[in-house]
Amino acid sequence: MNEAEEIKAVERRIQKAINAGDVNGIVSCYVGDDSLVIFDDVLPLKITGHANWRKTWEQAFELLPGPWRVEEKEIGVTCGADVGFTWSIVQISAANPVGQKIDGTFRLTQGYRKIGGQWLVTHSHLSLPLDPATWSAVFDAR
């Protein structure tokens, strides 16, 4: 595998772990210290550090215990020898205890560093586009 394929493999590993509800599997793909910076779709403004990222996923699976489905629709990878980034369009759906479903087409950007021979996410940014008339999230943009 070349570097871009290795990075794509990490993205797929994250998707598979989310679909399996596997918090350890998810966070093992992210740098394991306080340098991690996440811009998540919902508040807070910024999540800093691996421990807080793990907490975010634990809470997400508690809040939405129904089946999760993450599907990559499109991806672009840019990388050098030890720094890279991806942009992707991902369809994400999940359900809460009363069966209400969240289903949206999200934009995801992830920044990577190769550390100890392994590509790890050091920064992640997830969002939905906003309707400029209402400043509300649009779930079904194309």
Added chain:
Amino acid sequence: MNEAEEIKAVERRIQKAINAGDVNGIVSCYVGDDSLVIFDDVLPLKITGHANWRKTWEQAFELLPGPWRVEEKEIGVTCGADVGFTWSIVQISAANPVGQKIDGTFRLTQGYRKIGGQWLVTHSHLSLPLDPATWSAVFDAR
């Protein structure tokens, strides 16, 4: 200047150009072909190509002709020899013709490539965090 400082200088150049309403100054910091991919805060889902990015800024300054103010609050830069990325927190304000002001604390991620000795943005992702109860944008998150 080292590579990280060169990338920070590009970020400042973009901010300065936005504050001056200078479309050419803004788009000159972005890769000049169809490989450019932008996830903007508002619709559409994805903007592709330099010409469409220029059009986006022309329309933004038409829609919000009042003074723009972009101020960087915090930045992180990661870079290798020819690939890098930044995350930053930026305060952005602008006004429409009837004086209504938009003012928000945004999250910005930009992916860079060094092309012909010059760092250029090849991917950009801007968002506001959402309130999970309403899926509306939050302008004053801290």
